[in-house]
Amino acid sequence: MDTTAFRADLDLIPDTLDALAVVLRDGLPGLDGLPGALRVSVPPERRRVLVLGMGSSAYAAHVVARAARAQGVPVTVELASTSELPAPAEDLVVVAVSATGGSAEVLDAVVRYRGTGRLVAVTNRPDSALAQGADAVVPLGAGTEQSGIACRTFRATLPVLDALLAALTPVTPMFSAQSLRRAAEASRHLLDADADWVPPLADLLGGPIGAWVLAPVERLSSAQQSALMMREVPRRPAYASETGDWSHVDVYLTKTQDYRALVFAGSAWDGPALDWMRQRGSRYAVVGGTLPGAELTVEFPGQEDRSVALLTEVLAGELVAWHWFREA
Numbered sequence: 001m002d003t004t005a006f007r008a009d010l011d012l013i014p015d016t017l018d019a020l021a022v023v024l025r026d027g028l029p030g031l032d033g034l035p036g037a038l039r040v041s042v043p044p045e046r047r048r049v050l051v052l053g054m055g056s057s058a059y060a061a062h063v064v065a066r067a068a069r070a071q072g073v074p075v076t077v078e079l080a081s082t083s084e085l086p087a088p089a090e091d092l093v094v095v096a097v098s099a100t101g102g103s104a105e106v107l108d109a110v111v112r113y114r115g116t117g118r119l120v121a122v123t124n125r126p127d128s129a130l131a132q133g134a135d136a137v138v139p140l141g142a143g144t145e146q147s148g149i150a151c152r153t154f155r156a157t158l159p160v161l162d163a164l165l166a167a168l169t170p171v172t173p174m175f176s177a178q179s180l181r182r183a184a185e186a187s188r189h190l191l192d193a194d195a196d197w198v199p200p201l202a203d204l205l206g207g208p209i210g211a212w213v214l215a216p217v218e219r220l221s222s223a224q225q226s227a228l229m230m231r232e233v234p235r236r237p238a239y240a241s242e243t244g245d246w247s248h249v250d251v252y253l254t255k256t257q258d259y260r261a262l263v264f265a266g267s268a269w270d271g272p273a274l275d276w277m278r279q280r281g282s283r284y285a286v287v288g289g290t291l292p293g294a295e296l297t298v299e300f301p302g303q304e305d306r307s308v309a310l311l312t313e314v315l316a317g318e319l320v321a322w323h324w325f326r327e328a
Contacts, residue, residue, distance in 0.1 A: 005146040014184040021180035030138040037136035039117030042091040052080040053097035059221040060157035080109040088116045099153035101128020183311035186300040202323040207260035210237030216267035226317020234324035244269035254280040265289030
């Protein structure tokens with residue numbers, strides 16, 4: 001890992017999204033040959049999909065799988081580290097996600113599915129160990145992250161896995177070439193203006209016991225990835241919560257701690273969480289909308305579109321993480 005290269009990786013996000021938009025429009029490599037590469041004897045409407053991953057790969061996978069289940073398509077996500085995985089089956093396609101293609105837990109988990117004709121690897125390195133053992137490979141196409149920190153690969157996992165599920169099942173994809181181009185433009189907007197909003201946001205979130213990040217369940221990956229970046233880059237304590245669940249698991253700390261929160265707007269449960277924070281003098285900032293009581297609001301073009309927000313809003317947490325790293 002070379003943390004000093006993290007900002008350079010972030011600056012490449014808009015161009016990476018633009019390039020992915022072209023690939024998505026023209027057809028992801030690996031998808032055109034997918035039916036021939038896999039031996040699945042049941043029709044698409046009867047297929048089950050199991051997605052395996054760790055860390056940010058799992059964060060992205062949960063969001064995409066939840067959207068598929070809302071359409072009635074049985075897609076589940078498991079951490080590859082679990083020992084409780086289903087046996088290979090004729091109707092089960094296994095998708096293993098690893099940006100490096102070398103995650104030890106993922107490689108261990110897929111052993112039982114090799115040779116079944118129904119194992120798909122999603123990776124940024126098509127020559128990796130994971131890819132070599134799969135029946136089909138779908139590249140992430142995120143480019144090399146010089147820092148070794150998953151920022152562009154995290155984003156790429158969302159539309160690539162979304163397109164893969166659409167190729168395997170009757171699911172209607174969430175992302176399009178147009179939404180990726182809009183996310184690229186929104187990311188440029190945030191990066192170009194970072195000197196105006198990142199320092200005050202970093203100061204607000206820099207509490208003595210850490211920062212909390214809230215997001216609606218449909219975009220929970222944004223909170224999880226933001227908190228991960230705050231832990232991984234500057235090595236500060238940070239925690240992710242789903243906005244509705246926050247009132248059941250994290251509200252207690254607002255009564256006794258100097259509580260600082262970053263809230264990604266858009267949950268039906270924003271109101272109750274912010275009511276508790278205001279009553280107890282907590283400090284919070286909002287990204288992607290306006291909410292009462294926020295000390296700082298960060299907005300960007302297209303924030304009302306979930307597919308744009310998922311690819312853009314996490315920059316808030318990443319840039320704060322970079323700011324803290326530089327301060328240290």
